[in-house]
Amino acid sequence: MRAMVLEEHGGPLVLRRLPVPEPGPGEVLVHVRACAVDRFDLAIRAGGRERSTLPHVLGHEIAGEVAGAGAGVAGWPVGARVAATLYLVCGSCRWCLRGRETICENFRGHVGVNVPGGYAEYVVMPARNLVALPESIDFPAGSILANAVGTPFHALTARMGLLPGERLVVTGAGGGVGLHAVQLAGMLGASVMAVDLGAGKAAAARECGADVAVDAARGDLAEAIRDWTGGRGADAVLELVGPATMPATLAALAKGGRMVIVGSHTGVEWTIDPGAIYRNEWEIRGSRNVSVDELNTVVDLVSRRLIRPIVAGTHPLERAEVLHERVRSGTVVGRDVLVP
Ligand SMILES: [Zn+2]
Secondary structure, three states: OOEEEEEEOOOOOOEEEOOOOOOOOOEEEEEEHHHHHHHHHHHHOOOOEEEOOOOOOOOEEEEEEEEOOOOOOOOOOOOOOEEOOOEEOOOOOOHOEEEOOHHHHOOEEOOOOOOOOOOOOEEEEEEEHHHOOOOOOOOOHOOHHHHHHHHHHHHHHHHHHOOOOOOEEOOOOOOOOHHHHHHHHHOOOOOOEEEEEOOHHHHHHHOOOEEEEEOOOOOOOOHHHHHHHOOEEEEEEEOOOOOOOHHHHHHHHEEEEEEOOOOOOOOOOOOOHHHHHHHOOOEEEEEOOOOOHHHHHEEEHOOOOOOOEEEEEOOOOHHHHHHHHHHHOOOOOOOEOOOO
């Protein structure tokens, strides 16, 4: 099979021919029909905290067709259209049993990081990660459901408990996760302030239903949030950015407000006054990706046209390098997708 292979951390992606992998017990072989590209791929490629063994095939946002199955797999016949979660979990610890498998106690990493991923014609995945993808959702859209749509779905529902009428601030709102967060929040009846950099991202966030869009580089963000909420502050903040925006979004959180943190690509340290947290009864929570059960709900929302997956473009496998450059530039609206 054809695959784009990373042979050294920080090195180029090289087109190679590799043997089609064999699914083991509990695993399926998936013919990759679409694999999205995102910022996480750049980090894995560089060889940071999440270090892959080399040579490695990237790609963790995958949709395709079942092409074979290992021992003990039932219900996934050859040709079944599937999307998938990317976490390698045990399925039997207390968190997996509660449907919170993204905090599995025996977490073994991610597809495309700790095992080969979807920048290839075929990939092996655990059968427990699969969800059925109806004909009404094409493969490129299907490939972005678990990460770009599922991540904000879990964050806004299970972790934030967003309510109709609430005022929500989304930072990084013009990115792949952010644009779907804006749509989901609108569907849930909240009013959204989208925060990002540049006019293109602001326009995209408005098209997804944001009530206002603010350029984080211009003016005082905390003041803009207070103005938008009549001085009260935001009921909730979805943080996809990290320390570059957190001091401002926390300062403009209403009493009793919730901040849910999903990403922090602008740094790892942040100073908080604990007194402000207890005086205001703020809740600060983390949120990690999406469960298989929730991904089934996401598929249903998309198939009913309540949420529109935003695919920036589709490209042949050989274009992976160009797509990485596009992610690095921070200009992609939605997700670019490889179609191997
Ligand atoms: Zn587990």
